[in-house]
Amino acid sequence: MILNKTKTGYLSTDRPQNDGFSIFKRYPIIPDMNIFNAMKMLSAFYMDREAIDCLNLVATYQKMFDDALIVSLALEELGVRKGEIVTISMPNYYQAVVMFLACNRIGAVTTFLNYFATDAEVKYYLNLFESSVYVNYNHSKEYNSFIKKGTKVQNVITLGRNKLAGSLNANYRLTYDGTTVDFNSLGSIASHQTSKFEGWHSSKENALILFTSGSSTGKSKAVVLTNENILAAGTYLKNSSNIKENDAKSSLVCVPFAYPYGFATSTLMSLLSGKKAILAPDIGADTIVYYMRKHPEIIFGSPALMELIKRNVPESEDLSFQKQFISGGDFFTRKMYDDAKDFYARHNNLDIEIGNGSGNAETVSCGTNPVGIKSKPDTAGRLLVGTDAMIVDPETYEEKKYHEEGMLCVSGKHVFKEYFKEEELTKEAKFERNGRTYFKTGTLGFVDEEGYFTPTAKASRFYITDTLDKVYPDPVQNFIGKFEPVKDCAVVETPDEKKLFVNTLFVVLTDKYKDVDLESIKDYILELCKKNNEEGKRLREIEIPTYIEVVDELPRRQGTDKIDYLTLEKRAKNMVEKAKRLSLQ
Numbered sequence: 001m002i003l004n005k006t007k008t009g010y011l012s013t014d015r016p017q018n019d020g021f022s023i024f025k026r027y028p029i030i031p032d033m034n035i036f037n038a039m040k041m042l043s044a045f046y047m048d049r050e051a052i053d054c055l056n057l058v059a060t061y062q063k064m065f066d067d068a069l070i071v072s073l074a075l076e077e078l079g080v081r082k083g084e085i086v087t088i089s090m091p092n093y094y095q096a097v098v099m100f101l102a103c104n105r106i107g108a109v110t111t112f113l114n115y116f117a118t119d120a121e122v123k124y125y126l127n128l129f130e131s132s133v134y135v136n137y138n139h140s141k142e143y144n145s146f147i148k149k150g151t152k153v154q155n156v157i158t159l160g161r162n163k164l165a166g167s168l169n170a171n172y173r174l175t176y177d178g179t180t181v182d183f184n185s186l187g188s189i190a191s192h193q194t195s196k197f198e199g200w201h202s203s204k205e206n207a208l209i210l211f212t213s214g215s216s217t218g219k220s221k222a223v224v225l226t227n228e229n230i231l232a233a234g235t236y237l238k239n240s241s242n243i244k245e246n247d248a249k250s251s252l253v254c255v256p257f258a259y260p261y262g263f264a265t266s267t268l269m270s271l272l273s274g275k276k277a278i279l280a281p282d283i284g285a286d287t288i289v290y291y292m293r294k295h296p297e298i299i300f301g302s303p304a305l306m307e308l309i310k311r312n313v314p315e316s317e318d319l320s321f322q323k324q325f326i327s328g329g330d331f332f333t334r335k336m337y338d339d340a341k342d343f344y345a346r347h348n349n350l351d352i353e354i355g356n357g358s359g360n361a362e363t364v365s366c367g368t369n370p371v372g373i374k375s376k377p378d379t380a381g382r383l384l385v386g387t388d389a390m391i392v393d394p395e396t397y398e399e400k401k402y403h404e405e406g407m408l409c410v411s412g413k414h415v416f417k418e419y420f421k422e423e424e425l426t427k428e429a430k431f432e433r434n435g436r437t438y439f440k441t442g443t444l445g446f447v448d449e450e451g452y453f454t455p456t457a458k459a460s461r462f463y464i465t466d467t468l469d470k471v472y473p474d475p476v477q478n479f480i481g482k483f484e485p486v487k488d489c490a491v492v493e494t495p496d497e498k499k500l501f502v503n504t505l506f507v508v509l510t511d512k513y514k515d516v517d518l519e520s521i522k523d524y525i526l527e528l529c530k531k532n533n534e535e536g537k538r539l540r541e542i543e544i545p546t547y548i549e550v551v552d553e554l555p556r557r558q559g560t561d562k563i564d565y566l567t568l569e570k571r572a573k574n575m576v577e578k579a580k581r582l583s584l585q
Contacts, residue, residue, distance in 0.1 A: 009401040012399060015451075016450055017389075018385055030228055034107070034201035034227045035231065036105040038227075049276070050276045051064045054092075056164070057164060068098050068102045068105060070187050073190035075103065076106055080108050081106075084133075087111050087131040088110060088111070088136075089134075091282065096257055104201075109224075110207070111129060111208070112210070114258040115137070116540055120538065134148075139180075160183070168183075168184060203227040205226060210361045211258065224417045228413055229364055229413065229416060232364075233265075233366040237366055242373065249297060250276040250295065252278045252299045253267050254299075264361075284467055289314070299322065304330065306336070306340050310340075324355075325355075327357065328359065332354065332377065353371060360439070362416040367380075369381045379453060379454045380455050383410075383451045390438065391405075393406050394406065394407040405444060405446050407444055408443050415437065465501060465502075471543055477489060490506045490565065491503050491506075492565055502542075503547075506554060507548065518550055522550070529545065530544060549571075
């Protein structure tokens with residue numbers, strides 16, 4: 001161990017997150033290889049261990065790699081080459097994991113679109129990425145032909161609803177009509193090729209493209225991650241957690257793969273650590289008990305998921321098997337933390353670790369770690385061992401001291417390569433200091449002397465529904481703000497018994513519409529919400545406001561022209577509760 005030196009009061013110099021850790025963890029070596037080969041090497045001694053549990057399909061590490069080999073050979077036969085981007089849009093199924101590993105084996109890049117993306121959004125990204133192969137779930141040949149038109153897609157690979165537990169081998173008859181390739185027929189395509197030894201791929205090569213907002217709408221940016229970025233994130237997390245390999249053997253993955261926290265963190269980090277990833281493609285109030293009975297020892301979730309568990313798990317259910325609940329999609333307040341601990345105590349679990357993590361797509365969703373360290377519930381955990389960080393004034397970039405609020409900036413090999421085809425935005429997101437490249441996270445907060453980070457403001461507003469989809473009110477607000485009747489508007493989250501949260505729209509009308517019947521104007525605005533706008537964009541169903549309230553003006557934060565969203569959230573909640581009481585009278 002290295003002895004602690006005198007503290008200077010500055011995070012970038014003191015690096016308190018490294019205190020007490022060995023030189024090998026403070027300065028880890030990231031292997032120069034791709035993820036496929038790294039994962040295969042790490043799992044060499046436990047190939048017969050279960051890797052994926054998805055509905056009725058359970059696959060060992062050996063089967064997962066065997067299937068990935070078959071798919072990779074089929075992709076090569078279909079013309080996919082190194083560096084090409086394969087676009088996938090499907091729920092959290094085993095086949096999506098296999099497709100990523102197959103692409104990674106041959107040096108192709110994978111991107112996941114939101115499964116609920118509109119047709120226009122799908123075509124936009126297919127053209128942006130110039131994909132020749134598009135992988136989806138349960139779509140017809142007619143739909144796939146439609147998607148191909150106007151894009152460079154040559155082959156659409158579709159996984160059928162009735163083949164989720166099917167095998168990938170040459171016994172499946174090749175089903176191909178010039179548009180659609182049946183996923184399970186890829187074994188037939190691969191059978192025409194000779195198995196090849198996995199070639200060497202540099203860790204610097206691109207591996208995955210994720211989206212900053214987890215959505216294909218709004219102002220999301222496509223984040224390019226290399227093999228090194230992902231392997232470094234996994235290394236930093238493992239070194240920071242002080243968790244032994246056998247401490248927990250399974251994890252629940254319920255956040256959609258389109259979100260960084262869903263695939264990059266929950267799935268890949270679990271598999272790189274030798275754990276079983278329990279995939280939950282249909283998470284919700286009706287299925288949460290089913291997944292809990294698969295006994296996941298680690299849950300990568302959010303306060304929304306915790307609420308689903310609390311509302312739907314029977315009081316008699318034994319949850320003593322669970323070791324950790326990590327919130328990465330949103331923040332547990334102290335009250336939420338205490339309520340969750342009380343809930344687990346009633347279910348025979350007094351030892352569960354509950355903590356907040358934090359991260360961005362640009363850091364493979366890995367910024368801080370709450371696992372295997374001293375618990376500080378009000379924080380987002382501790383900065384990762386082996387990384388550098390600083391808190392800066394968001395305007396001047398002057399470094400702040402401990403407990404002084406500023407913007408968190410991080411440096412390490414997990415920091416993304418670039419925004420896809422956005423050179424200027426990439427430059428704006430980073431800066432150089434003392435020979436290191438720092439990423440500006442956009443999250444405000446402060447750090448203490450032990451390296452724990454306490455966020456004080458969100459980089460952007462969002463909430464998570466019962467399906468664990470993120471909804472960002474700001475893009476919805478911008479969409480509605482262009483409607484002719486709308487002079488000003490604000491969209492806020494509102495609690496809902498079934499969906500956990502929904503949108504409430506507060507709208508200020510233009511003078512032309514102020515004398516129109518209120519119910520008629522609300523219906524008209526709702527009708528506009530369900531249509532494409534002039535730019536061809538459209539709201540997702542979960543983004544369409546459930547409640548609309550017409551107001552004379554929007555409240556502003558004192559001394560500023562910024563909307564007071566907190567006041568509106570309280571007003572929306574009270575409005576819904578009042579309506580509920582009236583309906584019961």
